[in-house]
Amino acid sequence: MTPVLERHEIEAFLAVAEELHFRRATERLGLAQGRVSQIVGRLERRLGVPLFTRTSRKVILTPAGQQLYDGLAPAHQQIQEAVGKALAVGKGVTGTLRVGFSSAWASDAVLRTAESFRRTHPGCLVEIQEVPLCDTFGPLRAGELDLQLTEFPMEEPDLVAGPVIFSEPRALMVPADHPFARQESVCQEDLAHAPLIAVTGDSPAYWTDYIWPRKTPQGRPIPQGPAFRYWMEVPSLVASGQGVSIASLRAARYYARPSLTYVPLRDAPPLDYGLMWRCDGYTARVRKFGETLCRITPGHAAEDHDPA
Structure with missing residues (x-):
């Protein structure tokens, strides 16, 4: 009888298969240290085949692991998109979200987030534009933008300083x-x-x-x-x-x-780059985009070379 995979097993396996790093996969899923390694280990024992080859320097998929990933990843994405569409309709994550950035590296983060956001919230159009350094808070204050990822500090009474996304030397x-x-x-x-x-x-x-x-x-x-x-x-x-x-x-x-x-x-x-929005503009769109950005932006935790 073919084993039935639980949701947490699927998510743990896919995270490791995409990160090829157990610690980063654990951080991505927000689990306790070592938890993903435990889940994957139990899954391998239950299936009776190794899914990953682990060394002190790297993690790679075995042929069985690659086959499982190729079958699971598209189906998992379809499920996530279906759930996202249902939630978007129910929670009002529709319309247009205008997001600003002030640097090429901030643009990279915003574009990656927009791609992921569109998959889970297809009813929401994301428009992206550069914020001029000569008027860094002007477009947001004027209502031309709903959210922006730009340099801190920000001490404006009508704007909200959100989380720092990354810091640059x-x-x-x-x-x-x-x-x-x-x-x-x-x-x-x-x-x-x-x-x-x-x-x-x-x-x-x-x-x-x-x-x-x-x-x-x-x-x-x-x-x-x-x-x-x-x-x-x-x-x-x-x-x-x-x-x-x-x-x-x-x-x-x-x-x-x-x-x-x-x-x-x-x-x-360092130069801190963070999210900011208008005090009266914390919509469901802004909140969900910010949550997505925080979730997928690399660099929140220190990189290392320990695959376990």
Whole structure:
């Protein structure tokens, strides 16, 4: 008689098959440490075949495990979508959700979330647009956006600061021939020795000063270089030697040029990227999208190489 798989066994197996990492699968499902390994182990004993090959460095599917995954994954997705459709109708997750982002890496997270969100809430249209750094809270406040993933801090009385989704180390974007480019890292006091290219516009001073400070921690003034309104202006301004600018260290992967170098800013606090929405705009759509984003965004827990 063919064994009947319980729901928790199916979810645990699929999570490990997709993550190929027991700890990440456990975190993804929100279970206690070691729980997924126990569930999969019992399932293998009950089926009488190994589903995974485990070593100290990696986890891979066995041929039987691959066959089981190929059969279960599409069916499980269909079930999830059917449940999502029913819940969307019952809970009102329909209409249009407008989501903003301020950086390429935030865009990646939003796009991944939108893809998952559309599968479980097909009655809700998700529109995505970039938030200008020169007016980082303007589109949200004006009702042009319902939700956004942008840099903190946020201290606006009519807006709500949601959870931090990820944090990024800071770097200093400098011309490739700048003296700073030859250093392994720089400190905040070094900012007193180069014009800083910073944003201008309608964003509040506390926000712009937190990212592009006007003084060092010791109170030394930081020379001000040309101002920009949109981020895509910054690499060209820096590459042409008109100054340096603060950036996420991850920006080096998105805006690499031979004429630019990204030097870690070793003593500066990280840049936190979080969700925010209007005080009167916490709809079912906003709540469900935020929950989906928190659930699928990698990096909430430290990565490691222990597959068990």
